Amino acid sequence: MIGGLFIYNHKGEVLISRVYRDDIGRNAVDAFRVNVIHARQQVRSPVTNIARTSFFHVKRSNIWLAAVTKQNVNATMVFEFLYKMCDVMSAYFGKISEENVKNNFVLIYELLDEILDFGYPQNSETGALKTFITQQGIKSQVRPHGTKEEQSQITSQVTGQIGWRREGIKYRRNELFLDVLESVNLLMSPQGQVLSAHVSGRVVMKSYLSGMPECKFGMNDKIVIDRQGKGGSSEDGGKSKQSIAIDDCTFHQCVRLSKFDSERSISFIPPDGDYELMRYRTTKDIILPFRVIPLVREVGRTKLEVKVVIKSNFKSSLLAQKIEVRIPTPLNTSGVQLICMKGKAKYKASENAIVWKIKRMAGMKESQISAEIELLPTNDKKKWARPPISMNFEVPFAPSGLKVRYLKVFEPKLNYSDHDVIKWVRYIGRSGIYETRC
């Protein structure tokens, strides 16, 4: 299991050092600094073995988190734990920075004591931790420790089946917010052929519900719709087209997985507040909101002509926002002349790219930029690698076609019903890695 956990600043100075196992000595702290942080060459693996000691590291801004072990640990678990640790810390004090780590070091030690015991991860749900961690993050509200009943409630919650929610939550207004956040990824060849495309989506929920509500979530999952279609009357063709094929999905630990496996129904008792209900991935019938058509022409050795057309491919009533097209330029670029029909374009020498920004663009429209790039003659034999043109945008629909069909809430003990809950649903599609080769 995890033998120790260190946090370093960008210079390699230790900010936090917590050793759980006797086989990890103080020299391990230095070994990582010398061999990884101060390494001459860029480190090429997130797992490093130094003198039979394995180091797992992740970086958050310029802070290094390293877990150390001498055993054959579950590597996936260690990384998952490190991410979770980052989440917990962010939940307590916001951004993970040297400043914040130093300001909260006592808190971090207390957290580390609680969520890792002898190197075994224990409960890491922030909601539960906040009930019994004595140190308060600089952001959090003060919550005094309660009575004896409350103590035992804490322990049973932390260890129990529903470790993510405490009992006795009350709201005057029962309300929930559902966000379907999708990032659409594309890799397209210069000729416009889709090399790979997928949507990775998340359903994020904010729940302000009283008691221990039992929820059921439904979406236009093809498998479910087809099943229902069989049972009932054959629905009109238009509707079955509305369903989507989900390649795979994963759920927050509150979801009863065995029930999903057998009935494909998503039922759960939600944590209080913000959390991510599910993640999913689709690859079929994706709506690609934008099409990028590049045209690069090399005019002699010192000039490049680039023309890029973007076409928006969705209902004309909808508006895409925050559109940004990034056109890479060669390292030896000396000057760029730009003409664009819409938005603003700029050559950024430090980033070796032309950045073209458009605030808003409606569906079924088209826009174009042309650039003349002047190059300095070089002796470099290697040709310019032509990195792909990438794009960023935000659209108010789900490119996968996912639709929330229902979210039912039952709380048998308290007197509010599904109808009394105010529900909000929002769809946001963003670009993930949206690249077109040129």
Added chain:
Amino acid sequence: MKWEGTKAITAPTTPVTENRQFGSKMTDSKYFTTTKKGEIFELKAELNSDKKEKKKEAVKKVIASMTVGKDVSALFPDVVNCMQTDNLELKKLVYLYLMNYAKSQPDMAIMAVNTFVKDCEDPNPLIRALAVRTMGCIRVDKITEYLCEPLRKCLKDEDPYVRKTAAVCVAKLHDINAQLVEDQGFLDTLKDLISDSNPMVVANAVAALSEIAESHPNSNLLDLNPQTINKLLTALNECTEWGQIFILDCLANYTPRDDRESQSICERVTPRLSHANSAVVLSAVKVLMKFMEMLPKDLDYYGTLLKKLAPPLVTLLSAEPELQYVALRNINLIVQRRPEILKHEMKVFFVKYNDPIYVKLEKLDIMIRLASQANIAQVLAELKEYATEVDVDFVRKAVRAIGRCAIKVEQSAERCVSTLLDLIQTKVNYVVQEAIVVIKDIFRKYPNKYESVIATLCENLDSLDEPEARAAMIWIVGEYAERIDNADELLESFLEGFHDESTQVQLQLLTAIVKLFLKKPTETQELVQQVLSLATQDSDNPDLRDRGYIYWRLLSTDPVAAKEVVLAEKPLISEETDLIEPTLLEELICHIGTLASVYHKPPSAFVEGSRGVQHKRLPGSAGSGESVDSPDTGSAAGVSEAPPAVIPSQGDLLGDLLNLDLTPPTATGPPPAPSSGMQMGAMDLLGGGLDSLMGDESEPPPIPLRTDTPQSPQLSHQSPSPPDYSPTELGGDLGGSPAMGAGFGAPAAAMPATFSAPVSGGLDDLFDLGGGVGMPMGAYSPPKTVWLPAMKAKGLEISGTFARRAGVIQMEMTLTNKAMSVMTDFAIQFNRNSFGLAPAGPLQVLTPLSPNQSIEVALPLSTVGPVMKMEPLSNLQVAVKNNIDVFYFSCQYPISMLFVEDGKMERQVFLATWKDIPNDNESQFQIKDCHLSSDAASSKLQGSNVFTIAKRTVEGQDMLYQSMKLTNGIWVLAELRVQAGNPNYTVSLKCRAPEVSQCVFQSYEAMLKN
């Protein structure tokens, strides 16, 4: 001993978090800053302050100093004094300090015991748990003694939070003092916790037990049976994500009794594949991959399961890059074991421009593994794209991948080659070099198909600066020397800086020039002589010198043989390169998700001590000691269930043998060796050139006695797995003079005898290079002895030996003319003999034998001649005629010449035969002073067609069961006992014709001691 000095905490109080003022909120970092002299003194004062707030601040400062590595152990008593507080926050800080320094101050640490013991009784479960958790972290003997009682209570605490903490504490205590844990009976209590009502307690108990069990490989601590498994599976649905990982990892160690149990566990584990935590997913994959082995392949469920595995594996690739890396390393293993799972998912492994380099490299690896005819076009287009990226390592790997695609998918070879040519045109140095290295492999795979590109390659000769690329280019030039007009010039250009080249290039250059010489002998004598002298005289590298001598000698003694050796047909290279060796792969599959699967190494390679030393294997094949079946047959659990039931009926010996370890795969006997028939006539081909080459040599060059590192010589450079080259045999035997053509005086009589045999020995070694490690060393052949002395035969001396080469028995003779006149018209005849040996053709002495000249003759023998039992059995009477007279002599052949290649008996047949042959026919012999290990003996014997069928180890004594078959169909069974450290072997032979036993034994002795 009881410590009264400290005041116990009275009334239980609820911990109160101090309401820190807003102003102090941003101030924790200040503790990091102070580093002044006298700091310790100041801290001491503050720690003893009456004000709570000040105390707490002081402890925080102490902890900050501790973190940055300052020694604050001097403050130990002062900090410990702060421990008795009702302030939970302060208490936690003090505990943190204690855990760090208790070990260095054991005597003072004892001061804390009382507080711990008191805290373990606290009404607040959080405080009880905190106390027992911290106590377990203090590795001081005196404290652990006090820990036992509180721990016992906490293990049975009413509060699950305390119990789950206590469960882990048992593992801590076990790490400090294993004996104590056993004596106190904590292990049983821990086992009971597996049935606890709280899922987290179960999970922690499982984690603790798994860890303890790892250091006791043979205990059945984790006594997994269907009942406990059921409990674990129930807890699996309810506990935290981490708990699920502990439970799944533990489940993976279980071996279900049958395929039905296996299926039911799989059914209950599959829902975990949808968990958001990747570790839960991968651990579930591990369980499924392992238990799948037991499912019959024709089962519907098996197919369903296969389909269910792909999506979660793909989803792992959208996780954070570090997790992607771990997932990819694991997918690499999974794809090797079960390629069908991901065969349609090629696209998800396409590299994204912004992927970290470690992700890119891993994806590339998997792309090659998944490449097939169906997707090759896409893959190639991608690879071409990658070859223009920035990262040098990645580009190189991409170029190499194109070559591997060509080798893997024949239909794509042409496209791959043209892609590679395009890349060469870019003139980017490292791309060109990498391309040349892979094109060499493509030439190997598809000989005589793409040679048209050689011209393009040659253009880039000057730009190659990496040894591997230079060696590859030289290999190409040598291999296709006849098609390259200026091959000699090209090679000569390399020769100038011969000594500055790396060994790899030197060896390749040597071979290439010898190839060139054999192809164009007339123009290149000077060149070959130059390289031979560079290699043998001016080099310090033993490998290079050895290879130089071998070539030199080959060329001087028998250019035809040299041609056959050096220009021998090369085995095809395999399609799948760098696959993980199957047994390791199986072990790694059992470690999916762990570090072992990331490193692709067994845990024993990087974990110290006893932990992780146990090798895990996949289930599937029944029969405990047997080696695991190959992947293709491994999952037929239903079939493998059957044999055990049959065992008892076959008697004891059968039972015994079923438990034997199989010896390593016996391959196919010695690789086909070209006949080393030494035809004098062939000399004429090269004739004078060679003479002049050798003529300069007045003294035989010094010969190295042995090579130091068995580095693979030239032939092996191209073969996928470098074979073991046996340097001792070669070096030891090469004692003779290489100067063949030069006339010798008195010692000439003895010379040929000592000389020719070693050469053939050397050849054997070269031929063996084609095989893999552990291949037989070639048939044993005794050294030549004088059969017919010159005195008895009017000046003709015949010395000779017998050898079995590529299934043909040969009588190898050296005829020496010691008379004053020329001898001609040689012929040979055998008398009838025990095994019907007869010449298979006439004696090939084509040229007249001049005075003082020797000639090597190899006479192939058949075994279909007339039979007459001789005494001794292996006696052979021979008549040789020449233009002078007829001469008679008799000689004895080693019976091992008669062992045929298909002498490997089936195990079952062996058993039956062994039992069938009456015990009277058994004879036992001792072989003294033999120092081989059983494995070495086995492989040595195998070279002479003595096949090891099974091996068993009883009390340090290895028993090899072997069979051999004579040309006349007589089977001989043997049991060879080898005891480590004892140079005396015992061999028991059983045969239906017991007369041969004595001869066989003699052969055994000769083969082993050779």
